Amino acid sequence: MQNPFEIIASRLSTIEALLIDIKHQPPATASPLVAPLPIFSKKQVMEMTGWPPGTLNQKIAEMPEGVVIKGRSRRKCFDREKFLEWLKTPA
Numbered sequence: 001m002q003n004p005f006e007i008i009a010s011r012l013s014t015i016e017a018l019l020i021d022i023k024h025q026p027p028a029t030a031s032p033l034v035a036p037l038p039i040f041s042k043k044q045v046m047e048m049t050g051w052p053p054g055t056l057n058q059k060i061a062e063m064p065e066g067v068v069i070k071g072r073s074r075r076k077c078f079d080r081e082k083f084l085e086w087l088k089t090p091a
Helices: 004-023 042-049 053-062 080-088
Strands: 039-041 068-070 076-079
Touching: 039 042, 039 080, 042 053, 042 076, 076 080
Parallel strands: none
Antiparallel strands: 039 076, 068 076
16 A cells, blocks of 8 residues: 555656646637627627717617617616717717
8 A cells, every 4th residue: 555645746747747738738719700799788889989878878769670689687788889870870
């Protein structure tokens, strides 16, 4: 029967060797083809447009169907593509 401390020491050295291998691997980079999320949050829209909350709520009432995504919660999200298209249209 082996000494239990020898077993622990051998396992520890194996783990250390694996960690060193992982440390010296090149970092995994994100794919450059990652598409942005297809939605904007209310906060993102306010930051992008500079509109205060009252103005944004007024604009939401004017937006065509499909631009604002309403779920069960009161939280409002915006379809990115449709919102940017709506934003480009003249008033």
